[in-house]
Amino acid sequence: MIADVQITEKSFGPKILMKNIKFSIDDGEKVGVVGRNGVGKSTLFGILAGVDKDYSGSIIFKRGVTVVSTAQEHHNTGNTTVLQYVLAGLPEYAQLSHIIETYPDTMGDNMRLIDEYTQALTRFDDKGFYQIEEKIERELDNFQLSGIAHQRFASLSGGQKRLVEVVKIMHSDAHLALVDEPTNHMDYVAKAQYIDWMKSAREAMLVITHDRDVLKEVNRIIELKDGESISYKGNYDAYLKQNAVKTGTQMNDFEMIEKRIVNLKQKVIDYQRLKEKSRNPSTIQKFKRLEIKSREELAELQEKEKPTFWIDKESAASLNYKTAEQYKKFKSKNIRMNIKNEESRSKHVLVSARELSIGYGRPLFAGIDIDLREGEALELRGRNGCGKTTLIKALLGDTSPTLFAGEISLDKNVRVGIYDQEISPIYFDLPLESAIEKMYLDRKLSISTTKIRGLMSDYLFTDSDREIPIAKLSGGQKARFQIITMLANDPQLLILDEPTNHLDLPSIEELETTLKKYQGAIIYVSHDGYFRSAIGGNVLAINP
DSSP: OOEEEEEEEEEETTEEEESBEEEEEOTTOEEEEEOOTTSSHHHHHHHHTTSOOOSEEEEEEOTTOOEEEOOSOOOOOTTOBHHHHHHHTSTTHHHHHHHHHHHHHHOTTOHHHHHHHHHHHHHHHHTTGGGHHHHHHHHHHHTTOTTOTTSBGGGSOHHHHHHHHHHHHHTSOOSEEEEESTTTTOOHHHHHHHHHHHHHOSSEEEEEOOOHHHHTTOSEEEEEETTEEEEEESOHHHHHHHHHHHHHHHHHHHHHHHHHHHHHHHHHHHHHHHHHHOOSHHHHHHHHHHHHHHHHHHHHHHHSOOOOOOOOHHHHHTSOHHHHHHHHHHOOOOOOOOOOOOTTOOOOEEEEEEEEEEEESEESOOOEEEEEETTOEEEEEOOTTSSHHHHHHHHTTOOSSEEEEEEEEEOTTOOEEEEOSSOOGGGTTSBHHHHHHHHHHHTTOOOOHHHHHHHHHHTTOOGGGTTSBGGGSOHHHHHHHHHHHHHTTOOSEEEEESTTTTOOHHHHHHHHHHHHHOOSEEEEEOOOHHHHHHHOOEEEEOOO
8 A cells, every 4th residue: 555545524614525535545556536526536636746735634655655746737837848847747857967967066075975976877867867858758749749848838728738747747657646637638549548558557546537438447446425435446337337336225325314304303293292292290201302312313314415326327227116216316416408309300411521621831631521411420530630620610611721622511501509628718707607698698599597597507507606707617617618508509510529528427428318319410529439439420530
């Protein structure tokens, strides 16, 4: 064991976020961390990394353990280059470099300093630091970040910074790596490279992710739920099976509590009546004691919050009748997507392209043919930068890409819904409620306070979220806002760009289930193997 984690309380003001987090991590173990948006996964990483010390409990690491983590925020990086940023994050690199660079001018005949210098040279070599800059640049190339090693780190996009964080972790040679959503913004080739590295790396890892391709390769999954942690042995498929069994037991226990509450309420009334009717002082005292005891137990049970119950759809379909009825009654609220399914639609062509070649200055690709009809799905597959986004822009009428050859057309009457990874800056400073209203009005769509509140409820926003500026929403909340935006005009064609990024597992499943029922057409880009399998459709491979 290299780490033992026990958090008895972590609060934000009056809200208790964690109350019973308890798990350990073994040498070399790969552990996925999952949980609904907002349960405290990133907060947990802040505590483990030593950034957040405002909690009750203990984090004990084995002596000599080196811990590295992906940074969640980047401040004061100044003119630091990407290469300098990565090197500064490698354990021992800065210290050893300082000794090697400065001691020759200062150590003279001091044997202690000469010995430190000799040990530093040996350690620097053992760590592979003489070749480290070349290795880092090669890894940046693998993640399609060629040529940025000497750019200012502050000039990178959010997605590029996240990839650089992953590169830093891959070359840290630490005992424990804390990695937050590593595969967001990776294409399928880069993700496969990351997963291969994760499986073979000697360090133990805690990985916050809802990427099921990554979860499929871990040794264990820790779920944060209702302020507590639950550990499941095995990978994602094993987690789903164990979760279904555990949730069934939890629902039985909760149903027993509900029945006991009903019983106790009746007992309190009965003892109260018997006490009032009695004339014997000892009998009155007896019923008074029973009433007080029942009230105390009732108060204790009523303080227990309803647990979060979620079972994946495949496991839920195989539940026995009793458990299935319980789940229907108790299951946790999930996002509710309202898509009109018009079964009678004709299968006329919505998108067509013939021998298409477009680009900027030079063609990004050539020879693209598309024939997309209602009820069909089309996956755009290719590496980042191959032209997928450019093709979508051209389809939507953007004239900035140059048309080198061929033709492309979109049915002029079709309503289009777009899911972008990036929210339009015009909404950043607006509170959530105002942003939803503006988005509808900008599209000349009817909207009311009642409808806004309904949408917020459907997409798991609370009343306290109304005044939070869009820029300050969590990644999962921003993703849900994007889904509201996508579906506002009852679209007949959906265009989805990595829609599963930032969504939690129940929300991803709801998205997949809804899209499978959708009668319109779908064009999507996704590097999530489970999502691609669920949505299916034809694959348009875009190569340079």
